[in-house]
Amino acid sequence: MADFVGSVAVFPNNKKTTAAEWVDPESALAVARHEFGEHGGVNMSIEASATFTVMEPEHLRQMFAGELGAGRDCFIYSRHFNPTVLNLSRQMAALEGTEAAYCTSSGMSAISSVLMQLCSSGEHVVASQTLYGGTHALLTHFFPRTCNINTTFVDMRDHEMVKEAIIEGKTKVLYWESMSNPTLTVANVPELCRIAHDKGVKVMVDNTFAPMVLSPARLGADVVVHSISKYISGGADIIAGAVCGPASLVNSMMDLHQGALMLLGPTMNAKVAFELAERIPHLGLRMKEHCRRALVYATRMKKLGIKVIYPGLEEHPQHELLKSMANQEYGYGGILCVDMETEEKANKLMNYLQNFTQFGLMAVSLGYHETLMSCSGSSTSSEMNSKEQELAGISPGMIRMSIGYSGTLEQRWHQFEKALVRMQEDGLFKRI
Numbered sequence: 001m002a003d004f005v006g007s008v009a010v011f012p013n014n015k016k017t018t019a020a021e022w023v024d025p026e027s028a029l030a031v032a033r034h035e036f037g038e039h040g041g042v043n044m045s046i047e048a049s050a051t052f053t054v055m056e057p058e059h060l061r062q063m064f065a066g067e068l069g070a071g072r073d074c075f076i077y078s079r080h081f082n083p084t085v086l087n088l089s090r091q092m093a094a095l096e097g098t099e100a101a102y103c104t105s106s107g108m109s110a111i112s113s114v115l116m117q118l119c120s121s122g123e124h125v126v127a128s129q130t131l132y133g134g135t136h137a138l139l140t141h142f143f144p145r146t147c148n149i150n151t152t153f154v155d156m157r158d159h160e161m162v163k164e165a166i167i168e169g170k171t172k173v174l175y176w177e178s179m180s181n182p183t184l185t186v187a188n189v190p191e192l193c194r195i196a197h198d199k200g201v202k203v204m205v206d207n208t209f210a211p212m213v214l215s216p217a218r219l220g221a222d223v224v225v226h227s228i229s230k231y232i233s234g235g236a237d238i239i240a241g242a243v244c245g246p247a248s249l250v251n252s253m254m255d256l257h258q259g260a261l262m263l264l265g266p267t268m269n270a271k272v273a274f275e276l277a278e279r280i281p282h283l284g285l286r287m288k289e290h291c292r293r294a295l296v297y298a299t300r301m302k303k304l305g306i307k308v309i310y311p312g313l314e315e316h317p318q319h320e321l322l323k324s325m326a327n328q329e330y331g332y333g334g335i336l337c338v339d340m341e342t343e344e345k346a347n348k349l350m351n352y353l354q355n356f357t358q359f360g361l362m363a364v365s366l367g368y369h370e371t372l373m374s375c376s377g378s379s380t381s382s383e384m385n386s387k388e389q390e391l392a393g394i395s396p397g398m399i400r401m402s403i404g405y406s407g408t409l410e411q412r413w414h415q416f417e418k419a420l421v422r423m424q425e426d427g428l429f430k431r432i
């Protein structure tokens with residue numbers, strides 16, 4: 001495992017979930033430390049304090065010197081460590097099978113702070129050309145301007161291209177999304193980790209699209225990041241993120257002099273951490289149903305002659321690869337893409353699906369109980385210019401659908417078919 005500099009031994013190890021016996025995310029969560037409430041409540045109490053008192057004046061000095069810390073239940077200030085956020089972080093570490101984790105105020109802050117921790121001015125990132133638009137913009141525009149950190153974008157399926165893009169000594173991070181937004185491309189995690197590690201490069205994977213389904217750290221990735229705002233929250237009501245990785249990385253990010261989380265301050269609020277910790281126990285159940293329905297709908301859509309992209313379909317180019325890497329019984333992801341070829345047709349279909357048949361909602365984001373639909377090229381990937389979108393494989397008529405689980409499967413399918421009949425009547429779709 002990679003070593004990260006600047007660590008202070010303050011992060012408590014999540015011993016039960018880091019041992020070799022880690023089997024799958026749900027089993028790991030079941031044996032992770034359960035925090036009880038102050039009065040014996042089955043749910044933990046919320047530690048809402050921003051600052052913490054000490055019994056001995058000497059303790060403050062020891063805490064600031066890094067001799068005493070969260071590992072021994074000593075807290076300084078909630079931008080550093082907060083017990084309630086720490087508890088959610090333990091769950092995230094169990095979920096991803098990493099030694100440690102820490103939660104942040106958004107997915108973007110998790111991504112940007114890890115990259116800033118691992119790269120200094122003048123250093124380099126190799127990243128997938130198919131990324132969430134915000135991450136793509138961060139790497140293309142923001143980091144070169146503000147930090148002199150530059151990125152080469154590559155096709156993660158082309159391992160020669162990845163090797164060639166790595167500049168030994170200068171490239172610090174190889175970055176991709178476990179299931180890419182929005183094209184649902186799946187990269188070979190063990191093989192790419194081998195390529196990166198051979199050249200001394202750290203591997204960072206955004207697992208936002210596939211919690212439970214894929215566990216990139218168990219396949220060799222050094223750091224896994226999440227936008228908790230999506231599946232892990234599930235409520236479309238909270239913006240949050242997480243960094244999962246070695247304790248030395250999390251500790252280095254909390255360093256008083258050099259830590260990106262400590263010094264940039266993308267802190268999660270304890271009340272938010274409590275809310276999220278209550279949702280993680282049913283993440284597995286939710287994922288299974290999102291995935292089950294996505295597979296059924298993708299299969300039926302294909303039969304109707306719709307151009308559908310879904311990694312659970314045998315014809316998907318990485319179907320076998322995904323199967324070989326995925327945790328058992330969670331399925332192939334809860335997102336599918338329908339390619340309507342033009343933005344006009346895509347908009348028309350989404351309009352019928354929301355305003356005529358109530359199949360889903362026109363909204364960005366994912367992981368909600370309702371189906372959420374957006375035309376990626378003009379929304380969540382609009383930061384990319386048309387050439388970049390073409391390289392990423394995003395067609396102008398691509399609708400990303402995050403398949404929900406409310407209502408019955410057949411009721412929702414009927415709503416989908418009804419909208420399709422409207423499209424047929426308009427001469428915009430032909431059933432096979």
Ligand SMILES: Cc1ncc(COP(=O)(O)O)c(C=O)c1O
Pocket residue numbers: 106107108109132134135177181206208209226227228229239240241365380
């Ligand atoms: C794959 C992926 N990563 C990261 C993010 C950013 O997360 P957040 O909105 O929580 O900052 C998003 C947001 O859409 C995303 O889709």
